[in-house]
Amino acid sequence: MHSSQFLNHLQYEKRCSKHTITAYTSDLNAFSFFLKETYEEEEPQNANFLQIRSWIVSLLENDFDGKSVNRKISCLKSFFSFLFKNNFIQENPMGKVISPKTTKKLPVFIEKANIESLLNTLEFEHDFKGSRACLILEMFYCTGIRLNELINIKISDIDFSRGNVKVLGKRNKERIIPLLSHLITLSEDFLSNWHLSPEESNFLFTNAKGGKISPRLVYNIVNAYLST
CATH class of the missing domain: 1.10.443.10 (Intergrase catalytic core)
Known part of the structure; x- marks a missing residue:
């Protein structure tokens, strides 16, 4: 539910482009899939710092380049910032997350x-x-x-x-x-x-x-x- 509210916020209030919405939707879906498969957690807003860090580590271990990982981190930072500002969560778990340095793995x-x-x-x-x-x-x-x-x-x-x-x-x-x-x-x-x-x-x-x-x-x- 909160994911949909966040995406609506990006589309109608932030006026983000169609493909930014598409990319962030994809990133949230991937994060949600990881949480369900790894931690049996159904709601991404319930994720904690260790679970988020675990997802980032899994991306790097699967050879995602730094630029792609940083985009996914930016998505989560925006998502959890939205949740925190709207009092959906009491603490923002992204505060300790550090983005990896970008590499040149992609063509x-x-x-x-x-x-x-x-x-x-x-x-x-x-x-x-x-x-x-x-x-x-x-x-x-x-x-x-x-x-x-x-x-x-x-x-x-x-x-x-x-x-x-x-x-x-x-x-x-x-x-x-x-x-x-x-x-x-x-x-x-x-x-x-x-x-x-x-x-x-x-x-x-x-x-x-x-x-x-x-x-x-x-x-x-x-x-x-x-x-x-």
Whole structure:
């Protein structure tokens, strides 16, 4: 309930952009998922400092780059500040949280881009290439997924009913990434309208011939839209 109030506050009072709302919704969903899975805690506003620190450590252990982690920390700082100012909680657990230093783990073409501004202004063609590019950019922005994880997503890795995707990261660590409803919708639209049948290719992202998309092609796709 408080999460919805916070997001409404950002949208209607703070006048935050659509993609800021999307990113913060994704971050809160990921945090809530972690609390339920790890501590059986249903309400994120009940989280304490140790639980928050545990989540941050798990993100770093799963090779999230510092920039992505800092955005998630900023989300929680805003969330708990909102709760504290409105007397929903008696103490702000984010007071002791220190943001990690940023690193350069993400590809340069993603790290240097103002993705939020980009997604607010871009128009995508309603065809295979346009729908694929839109889904790739939204995946990068909303989930913090790494390039190698993205190109290896199989259709069977996506749980459409639960709204998450299973990826295999560095050192073969499996992790579950929550997906926002609009990402599920984009994925379903892409699969139903433009993707080859599962018998021909089980990978979510393919080239025009149905083979698994290459890192270079993803680079070219993103770079082409950044240059517009």
